[in-house]
Amino acid sequence: MSDGNPFFNYLFNSYNNDNSYNNDNSYNNDGYRFQNDWNAEQHYRYNDQQYSYGNGEGSGYGDGSNTGNYEETENTQDNENTQENEENYEDPGEENVDYGDNFVFNHPFNTFEEAFDRCDEVAYGLGFHLVKAKYHMEKSPPYKIVKCDRHGPYNSKAKDPLKPQRKSKTKKFMCPFSLRMIKKGEGVWVVVPKCGVHNHKFGKFLEGHKRRAKFTEEQKELIKQYRQSHVKPGMVRHAFTLRYPDQPPPILKQIYNENARLSAKDKDGRNSVQYMLHLANRANYISESVKHPETKKLTHVWFTHPESVKMFKAWPNVILIDSTYKTNKYGLILVQCVGVTPVGKSFLIGYTLIENEGKEGYKWVLRRLESLLEPGVRPTVIVTDHERGLIAALPDVFRTSHHFLCLFHVYTSIEARATNMERNGNFGKALAHGAWKKVVEAKTFDECTMEWNELRKKYCCHPALISYLELTWWHKIHMFGKCFTNLVLHFGNTTTSRVESAHAQLKMWLGSAELTLDSIWKRADVMLHGQHIEIRKTLEDSISKTVVTNMYYGNIFSMLSGRVSATAIEAIFP
Known part of the structure; x- marks a missing residue:
């Protein structure tokens, strides 16, 4: 391939012989580039402009003067072709x-x-990148070698090449392209091409390249x-695109x-x-953890924000407890305990990660x-599934x-069991x-008993269904029947919808089911910070804003403004 062509003879000689820098047909020691007959009219393109040089004696920098004969020319047709090629993604x-x-x-x-x-800017415009290869600062004149990023062979890091290794890829292609950067004096560096040929095609898209992957300190x-x-x-990538429109956007891996x-x-x-316990301690959380005595594996961990402790002590009347899954990579179950403020807002009392949902695990949570309450203080109502x-x-x-x-779980459980028994959703x-x-x-226990007897008569031909209702739910009617729950001050909390909403909000912040424990804590902390801001805002509004009640009642509640929450007044007269 190289026979009879001085261009290829020069190429392969310079690549195989590191001393070819002084060859007669390439460069002299002063950094001048001499022209041969075979490349008398070389053209190159960069930044949509075409440059050419003719048969001058030389070009480059040497002895403080420029002896090259450069001429900048415009080629409209060539620019249009270049733009068309870029749009069509040609090779x-x-x-x-x-x-x-x-x-x-x-x-x-x-x-x-x-x-x-x-x-490197010139190389990027052409479609490749440069890397710093060798330094020879001890020589005279001192110089440094810069090469194509695909130079050299692939070096396997496998300790035993006979053993099966993980599949890997390499960009190394033994590319011969290289430049010399010669130090001519203090503050004077000259670029001299050593070998200008690549043995591979350039990349079409350079997003994610390691040279472009470096972030600045600001970034x-x-x-x-x-x-x-x-x-x-x-x-984040989209934000970078908006903030740095002139730079290629980073890839997700970066x-x-x-x-x-x-x-x-x-x-x-x-x-x-x-790290999770360190963060909690630094933020003054109330935390406690338990490890397995033999395996030292974490089995229980509890966190309470210091602001949540104050709220719970102030409003301990109602607690809603529920668990959820798929929040962490360790398979631990997340349990949240939610309270209610006087203005009807939910707040997270505390959350815990436990290994299993047995009695002892929940007893530890309770x-x-x-331990957060004052001695002798107990919640009025605890709502669970x-x-x-x-x-x-x-x-x-x-x-x-x-x-x-x-109550919602009661209805859905009965509907599902009846549908399964009769194979009929209606x-x-x-x-x-x-x-x-x-x-x-x-509304009364007598009325409740009467309705129960009516249900048994109506579905007497379904003994299995009646047995299920009687053994599973009827003997627990005091835990959800309104004739019993209306006797207790529960502020309308008869379902676990508040804690279900807390699950949804937390999972929105988590964004993944494979998080580490420290990531869960950090995201929950951010969520709690926002939750407390909203609660303080609603409490202030309830105190500072006057309730405009029905005109029929006039101003009989004017003396309560600022002393009783607006939510309480609206609950009496909606």
Whole structure:
């Protein structure tokens, strides 16, 4: 391929012989580029402009003067073709073509970094990147070698090449392209092409390249702020596109890598559990954890925000407890305990991660709740779903509190069981929201008993269904029937909808089911901070704003403004 062609003879000689820098047909020691007959009219394009040089003696920088004969020309047709090629994503950069002329400059550079950055900008415009390869600062004159990022062979890091290794990829392609950057004097650097040929085609898209993947200190600080606000990497990339429109947007992997670097720096050698407890202690949380005595594995951990403790002590009347799943990579169950403010807003008393939902696990959770209250103070109502472990643990801790079962779960359970028994969805819906609803909403116990007897007569031909209702729900009617619950001050809380909403809000902040424990704590802390701001706002509004009641009642409640919450007055006269 190289026979008879001085261009290829020069190429392969210079690539195989590192001393070819002084060859007669390439460059002299002063950094001049001599022209041969075969490349008398070389053209190159950069930044939509075409440059050419003819058969002058030489070009470059040497002895303080520019001896090259450069002429800037415009080629409208060529620019239009270039734009069309970019729009059609045609293959850029042919292999075995000399691109060294693109790196011949008619001026020196003050520093090596300035020279390198300028050359890398030219390379980026062509479709490749440069890397710093070798330094020879001890020679005279001193110089540094810069090469294509695809130079050299692939170096496997496998300790035993005979063992099966993970599949890997490499960009190394033994590319011969290289530049010399010679230090001519203090503050004088000259770029001299050594080999201008690539043995590969250039990249079409350079997003994510390691040279373009480097963030500036300003960008790193911006990513740090986004990370503290738990902005997803996809949104961070979009923010970078808006903030830096002239720069290629980062790929997601770059943002993930920067987040991982920041995380490792923050943890300072701690594991996930240690870092989570460290963060909680630093934020003055009330926390407690339990590890398995043998395996030392975390089995229980509890967190309460200091602001939530004040709220719980002020408003301990109603507690809603429920669990949820798929919040962490360890399979721990998340249990949230929610209270209610006088203005009807929910607040998170505390949350816990437990290994299982047995009686002892829930008993440990309830003990943590009890420790937050003043001695002798007990909640009036505790609302839960039909979780057996929690139901069994409640009498051992809060014996004097009224336990309500979530009315929504009662209806859905009965509808599902009846539908499954009769294989008829309309049948289950008619039972749950018809005859059974009359039993639940009866205002007196006598009326409730009468409705129950009517239901038994109506569905007497379904003995299995009647048996299920009697054994599972009828003997618990005092936990959800209105003739019983209306005797207790529960402020309208007869379902666990508030804690279900708390689950949804927390999972929105978590954004993943595979988080580490420290990530859960940090995101929950941000959520709680916002929740407390909203609660303080509603409390202030309730005190400072006057309630405008029905004209029929006139100003009989004017003396209560600022002393009784607007929610309480509106509950009396809606």
